[in-house]
Amino acid sequence: MSFDVGVTNKSKNSESNIKSMLFLGVLWFSLFVAFMFLVILLVTTFMNGIGRYDLRLFTEYNNTTPKDAGARAAILGSVFVVSITALLAIPIGIASAIYLEEFADKTKWYNRAIELNIQNLAAVPAILYGMLTLGILSLMGFKNKNVVFGGALALALLILPVIILTTREALRAVPQEIRDGSLALGATQLQTVGRQTLPAAVPGIATGTILAISRAMGEAAPLLLLGALVFITYDPNGLTAGFTTMPIQIFGWTSAPQEEFKTLAAAAIILLLAILLTLNAIAIFIRNKFAKRW
Amino acid sequence: MTESSIGARQMTVKHSDRVATFNPIMEISNLDVYYGDFHAVRDITLDVGRNQITAFIGPSGCGKSTVLRCLNRTNDLVPGARVDGRIDYRGHDLYGPSVDAIEVRRRIGMVFQKPNPFPKSIFDNIAYGPRVTGMKMNKSETEDLVEYALTRAGLWGEVKDKLDQSGFALSGGQQQRLCIARAIAVEPDILLMDEPCASLDPIATALIEDLMIELVSDYTVVIVTHNMQQAARVSDRTAFFSAKVDDRGQRYGHLVEVDLTTKIFTNPTDTRTEDYISGRFG
């Protein structure tokens, strides 16, 4: 113990300085490690794909000879399946969220039970949605389970909880005063939701929905369970047609013995990444562009 | 300077005129309000005079906002809230079975403590009420109504060149006048104001006070305020609320007295009112 307050403080300060520097160092190192892995992965994948960044990646169907094979069916399949997924999941998800957030009586136990279960559903492993869909398709009498409708259904079930949760979050962020103001003017609950709350929440809803869609885009597990790992050499045509998607196609190529298929897979991975990054960039753009105005 | 003193003199003339004729537009009898099991406000009996400004004053938590919200049935929207007793509005039971709460809110407008413009343009803020309440109007009629409402709220001069800008681009005082204009646009009968000047500076407050006095020739105004001078300056009648603790230890709000503002502020009947007004009670 020293009575020289100034000196004591100074040494204490430098001690805590060293500690916080160390701590900061650890944090930076962790970030560095995580980031390096990502960079290495990206760079090696990119290098592996060299030789197949060509137009035929987009224009050719899959083929047993690697140099003639392309991801056309997979790209169009992804777009088609994910579009149907969006059509199924977005309206139902947003409507459910509106009901739960704006109309449901939160003091009732069943509404709280629904809320809790949706949160749990968001954490359920993706493959389970594949199994559920398998069951639904059997009940509906589908012999062949690898159909566009089945894939879209599985992915829609998968992202539905995410859409509901992010939409509720966005609705909850709209200040209560806006609803009060609208209702006090003689607007109905429905008008208030439709003309005030929902428009004010659109940026948040759009962001969450796009992120959910990009999740559906990159998902393979539930589709594999439906038997989507098949050789497709035609464009997707109809809800009950067979299909493949990019993650499935990539999975198929990486497990093929020929080295050229691995190159093709790497190129397709980079393409899929580019699509996902674009989607996420759009989501970030929307979020920033329409940042809260209240 | 001269202008405002003339305004003040006119105000006092008007003031005494208004006080002379008491004509109830709303009669509250034995009103009780519950939030779930909580019996928040008990046995309020009070009349609101037509074309008068009635002020609700009293310590925090004594139920002023609660009673105010009952007057246009916005308390219906609070989950678990329940009302007992009777409120008559122009001779009709406000809580009667055939009464549409939406219609009530259209006729009895409300301005909140915190200015709450919609995240829309100034024009759309005003036009919103008429649109949702189904007033059939073409473009030029809407424009006229927007101009009228903004003029009545004393805001037209300040915003006429930027009607397409966001309501958030205005200052707090302007936002509050925008909210008043928004309420006026649906041509209400009564305007309820819950501490409308609480977040405003003295100049903006004076503007809103002048505006209330301006409006009361056509409307009836009920205002909740924590500002004694404000109640004394603008209101014709004042209701003093206070909180009590019942034998089960529950705190509840009740009405101590209601009378002409001049009487309440110079010669109140109840000593509790006197204590509160003179700042001895809080």
Ligand SMILES: Nc1ncnc2c1ncn2[C@@H]1O[C@H](COP(=O)(O)OP(=O)(O)OP(=O)(O)O)[C@@H](O)[C@H]1O
């Ligand atoms: N939505 C609500 N749910 C439950 N209790 C409420 C609700 N609103 C008000 N209360 C309770 O009712 C009582 C009266 O509240 P109220 O807001 O009407 O008081 P007030 O006189 O307006 O107070 P202040 O001057 O602080 O605004 C308080 O005890 C409050 O806790």
Ligand SMILES: [Mg+2]
């Ligand atoms: Mg209050």
